[in-house]
């Protein structure tokens with residue numbers, strides 16, 4: 001068992017094409033990893049008294065009251081490891097973090113089943129790159145990891161997929177800390193596959209639903225063309241502490257059970273960003289509720305049958321063409337972006353058709369206006385509402401030149417997006433993130449020493 005500190009990071013995501021379609025295995029999604037990462041560092045628990053309890057402390061020092069302490073024990077009947085949150089202060093209400101708690105229980109259950117059941121106390125620190133949360137530029141101090149000065153629940157998320165990056169980095173760091181390298185190594189293909197399976201299982205359990213998993217997949221593998229796993233793989237297991245959970249989890253992660261191999265498809269070489277092109281994310285401060293939109297779109301698809309399928313198929317074709325054009329430009333070095341422009345426009349048309357027919361504001365008129373204004377800026381190739389769409393964000397492809405960014409900033413500053421509720425107005429802010437090809441990464445634990453005291 002390793003007792004020296006370990007650190008792992010995983011990227012955020014943007015689903016540039018394939019929102020809703022990617023929920024169905026028949027279709028796929030074009031997902032880009034982003035250079036905003038969540039970092040997790042695990043080190044031995046420093047007990048001042050010399051007494052060691054079965055305790056793991058998790059701390060997210062950029063937020064107020066973001067300390068979660070857990071006791072853990074091996075459950076009977078191969079139930080894996082049960083974790084129980086401890087009260088930091090008897091007077092305080094338990095402040096739960098479902099993603100941390102579930103990722104910890106799943107990771108420890110796996111570790112106790114394939115490695116050692118003697119799990120020593122440890123201390124875990126979570127650090128998020130600043131772009132995961134919006135702050136006014138005046139507040140930013142230039143710190144590598146900004147102190148947001150509010151509880152996590154009050155921070156304004158920018159929608160980069162914090163929970164998936166967190167669960168992935170957290171799972172990889174805990175496994176790397178407690179398991180020998182020959183049992184788990186996130187730098188190998190086998191290790192990545194195990195990490196993917198375990199992080200998907202934990203993330204779905206924490207969310208209380210089985211989504212498409214494109215966010216966890218990109219946190220592990222980085223930018224890729226993604227085809228989801230069959231939901232049945234994760235629909236039949238118990239929860240940490242229930243009889244046989246240990247074996248069920250090992251079967252899922254090691255692909256040794258009745259369900260056998262996962263059928264996820266991760267295609268890396270069909271996703272490229274040509275040199276000279278950059279992806280830009282803009283946060284729109286109105287926000288939409290993704291789960292409600294997903295429900296409505298899927299209900300409409302079910303009711304409408306063939307008509308909806310036509311829209312789905314049309315979108316799948318143009319999504320694939322976008323990926324192909326990006327690869328073509330990356331390989332031949334051409335700077336003629338006319339086909340790329342057309343393909344982005346075709347995707348937007350398909351999305352607006354989906355919006356119109358389903359009655360769900362996926363590319364609502366306010367976002368159409370914003371995307372059109374951005375697309376008119378010289379050097380902007382085009383843009384879409386990413387993921388589930390709505391009023392959350394826009395993603396743009398631009399020619400990677402400073403003057404394009406500056407002109408875009410000019411258009412965006414002072415731009416107001418009329419929100420879903422009458423009279424609500426949202427601001428638009430350009431995030432400092434760009435696409436990144438690589439996924440999970442082992443980091444130098446010593447680089448985080450300053451924040452993980």
Ligand SMILES: Nc1ncnc2c1ncn2[C@@H]1O[C@H](COP(=O)(O)OP(=O)(O)O)[C@@H](O)[C@H]1O
Nearest residue numbers: 060097098099126128157160161162163164166
């Ligand atoms: N920096 C962090 N520290 C601790 N927990 C975090 C952090 N970032 C995200 N989380 C966990 O992820 C949850 C946010 O997940 P979710 O609402 O699904 O947003 P997202 O769309 O960004 O994944 C938080 O409530 C918390 O449980």
Ligand SMILES: C[C@@](O)(CCOP(=O)(O)OP(=O)(O)O)CC(=O)O
Nearest residue numbers: 019020022211212213290387388389
């Ligand atoms: C509708 C979807 O296909 C895409 C949603 O993508 P977003 O990036 O909008 O997701 P959140 O981070 O949960 O807000 C649902 C899915 O694939 O799970």
